[in-house]
Amino acid sequence: MAPHARFRLRSAAHLRDEAGRLGLDIPFRDDVSVLLDRAVIGGGAVPNRLAVLPMEGADAERTGAPSASTLRRYRRYGAGGAGLIWCEAAAVRADGRSNPSQLMLTEGTIGGFSRLVDETRKAAGKARGSGHSPLLILQLTHSGRFAKPEGTPRPLIVQNNPHLAPLHGLPPDHPLVSDDELAAIRDDFVEAADLAASAGFDGVDIKACHGYLMSETLAAHSREDSRYGGPFENRTRLLLETVRHIREEAPGLLVTSRLSTTDLVPFPYGFGMDPDEPDRIDLAETKALVGLLARAGAGLVALSMGIPAWKPHFGRPFDTPVPGGAVPDEHPLEGVARHLALAAEIQRSAPGTAVIGAGYSWLRALGPGVAAAMVGTGRSAAFGLGRGALAYPDFAADLIGGGRMSSRKVCTTCSLCSHLLRRQRPVGCVVRDPEFKNAAGEGSLA
Numbered sequence: 354m355a356p357h358a359r360f361r362l363r364s365a366a367h368l369r370d371e372a373g374r375l376g377l378d379i380p381f382r383d384d385v386s387v388l389l390d391r392a393v394i395g396g397g398a399v400p401n402r403l404a405v406l407p408m409e410g411a412d413a414e415r416t417g418a419p420s421a422s423t424l425r426r427y428r429r430y431g432a433g434g435a436g437l438i439w440c441e442a443a444a445v446r447a448d449g450r451s452n453p454s455q456l457m458l459t460e461g462t463i464g465g466f467s468r469l470v471d472e473t474r475k476a477a478g479k480a481r482g483s484g485h486s487p488l489l490i491l492q493l494t495h496s497g498r499f500a501k502p503e504g505t506p507r508p509l510i511v512q513n514n515p516h517l518a519p520l521h522g523l524p525p526d527h528p529l530v531s532d533d534e535l536a537a538i539r540d541d542f543v544e545a546a547d548l549a550a551s552a553g554f555d556g557v558d559i560k561a562c563h564g565y566l567m568s569e570t571l572a573a574h575s576r577e578d579s580r581y582g583g584p585f586e587n588r589t590r591l592l593l594e595t596v597r598h599i600r601e602e603a604p605g606l607l608v609t610s611r612l613s614t615t616d617l618v619p620f621p622y623g624f625g626m627d628p629d630e631p632d633r634i635d636l637a638e639t640k641a642l643v644g645l646l647a648r649a650g651a652g653l654v655a656l657s658m659g660i661p662a663w664k665p666h667f668g669r670p671f672d673t674p675v676p677g678g679a680v681p682d683e684h685p686l687e688g689v690a691r692h693l694a695l696a697a698e699i700q701r702s703a704p705g706t707a708v709i710g711a712g713y714s715w716l717r718a719l720g721p722g723v724a725a726a727m728v729g730t731g732r733s734a735a736f737g738l739g740r741g742a743l744a745y746p747d748f749a750a751d752l753i754g755g756g757r758m759s760s761r762k763v764c765t766t767c768s769l770c771s772h773l774l775r776r777q778r779p780v781g782c783v784v785r786d787p788e789f790k791n792a793a794g795e796g797s798l799a
């Protein structure tokens with residue numbers, strides 16, 4: 354591992370040299386046109402292969418309905434030209450909210466979600482022409498051990514985990530959610546998916562990453578005497594049942610999942626880790642799961658990794674940690690290379706599935722060239738930006754119009770959006786969005 358460093362790459366040649374110095378495989382292509390054509394990704398038609406990845410805004414109404422700021426965010430994404438807008442985590446029930454301002458999809462809030470779909474599509478059509486209609490996928494979630502429905506922790510845990518327990522001061526024998534309760538939550542996902550279809554979304558994502566409830570079932574090796582813990586078949590049951598039930602209930606709806614390829618939490622407490630070498634990544638189960646998801650009807654997966662509340666740098670390589678956070682003991686380009694390598698490995702093992710990776714924002718304006726090389730060589734299906742899209746919602750329009758992103762508009766990976774989310778404050782880019790310029794300076798953020 355090389356020491357952490359800030360971004361200083363001025364050109365593709367510089368990126369190549371730095372990757373060479375660090376011994377990393379970072380492919381690059383000047384011509385990004387492979388990202389710009391119409392395509393079908395995992396069964397969904399997209400006007401281009403540019404995607405906005407889900408980014409919680411923590412700005413919903415108390416009811417869970419999108420607020421005026423939520424709608425502004427999605428209008429900006431719509432107008433920005435991305436072909437796929439993967440809408441942020443929306444809770445399927447109240448005790449699953451990550452904060453009191455997380456979106457929540459229920460009978461009572463469906464009108465607000467229809468409006469979000471409508472305004473996003475209208476903004477897209479107005480800015481890009483009536484032929485441009487982005488694919489809209491809504492991420493559905495239960496925050497599980499990270500639930501804070503009233504602002505303070507109310508963890509619902511699938512297994513006791515000595516690595517994550519200290520985050521909330523949980524005792525080693527904290528009570529576990531029952532199998533019956535897990536089955537009830539599965540049904541809430543199915544109901545929410547139905548509502549998402551009625552609201553006009555093209556698809557839903559059963560969020561199974563970042564240590565939240567569904568993702569924790571995948572890692573629940575130590576859960577005993579349970580339909581949802583222990584052997585692989587049991588740990589994957591809740592996710593697969595959810596996907597199958599949604600396919601039955603809403604056959605016209607695209608069903609996808611955002612998976613952590615690996616939790617990077619040592620075996621037996623993390624998914625995607627090696628039983629013989631607990632700190633080593635092992636993708637055997639992840640590959641098997643992606644195959645089972647495809648068979649169950651989910652042929653599109655978005656990949657992430659790690660548990661952001663525990664070690665955020667794995668999922669979001671950055672220059673600067675959140676205030677008070679640790680500087681990681683690896684170079685951010687190593688983190689980016691890990692994202693690329695794992696996405697490529699999963700895509701290679703599942704050629705019929707569309708794989709969308711993450712972690713490109715640290716590359717700033719060099720991201721599209723790397724993504725073009727990934728997509729052009731069949732190592733993934735699209736270029737997705739999370740923090741990068743929050744900072745630069747019209748990145749797609751600039752790529753379509755001029756083949757490049759502006760280095761003056763890119764995300765600086767300052768982690769202040771993560772900080773806002775942790776503080777349960779509305780999330781925006783304090784560096785690039787004039788409406789958020791003062792957010793980081795507010796005393797309550799310190």
Ligand SMILES: Cc1cc2nc3c(=O)[nH]c(=O)nc-3n(C[C@H](O)[C@H](O)[C@H](O)COP(=O)(O)O)c2cc1C
Nearest residue numbers: 406407408409441442711712713714738739740770
């Ligand atoms: C403030 C913030 C909110 C996020 N919210 C979500 C979310 O709702 N769902 C999700 O799957 N990932 C979420 N992520 C992770 C991003 O989608 C993305 O995987 C991560 O930022 C790395 O990609 P990037 O380098 O393009 O930012 C969030 C990240 C940040 C910083």
